[in-house]
Amino acid sequence: MWPMRRNIISLDLSSVKSNIAIFASGSGSNALKIIEHFENRSDVSVALIVTNRDNAGVLNHATRHQIPSLIITKNLLSDEAFILGKLNLFGIDFIVLAGFLLLIPEFLVKRFARKMLNIHPALLPKYGGPGMYGSNVHRAVKQAQETESGITIHFVNTKYDEGGIVYQHTVSLSQDDTPEEIARRVLALEHLHYARVIDQLLTGRVHSAELQSDN
């Protein structure tokens, strides 16, 4: 389901092998789904996990699946030569943010224009921006008595949650839903759709629908 469609674009990467780097700060449940999705593929590979927390759960997934990982500080993330050097070393041509909490620096946004995706656990542009992460999002949705929430997959620009929207999927809410229940249902949607949308973008099998201008 591609519910919101305006300018149809395609990344047209179908003839080259894609090496993905996943950036994650937390448990990495989305990262794991993506790793599993591409595990036996010759055309797309999860080649690197990047995290800013040395105790992030995503590191366990990397170890178990024998994927190299890189632990960075906020300062290292802003070090253009260091970051681009590492990404080049692993042949990275696509970046997936999956619960990565640091703001992406401008040089990286430019280098990976339309080649860096994020997933947000709400229907952007509502409930996005600084401070809108984790349970904050679902509490705000509950407080506003929204009748629906959902997921947004979008390209990354230099502002939190503002890049062009690629895909959204909604879930209906009832008055009885607690923030925890909303979180559970939204995360299930993320697990169902994120890897598939990445795959469709990378392989060019399905065109993406971008709602806004570049990034």
Ligand code: GRF
């Ligand atoms: C997800 O809810 C995602 O939408 C947000 O961060 C969370 C990451 O969860 N950007 P996990 O670490 O993948 O379980």
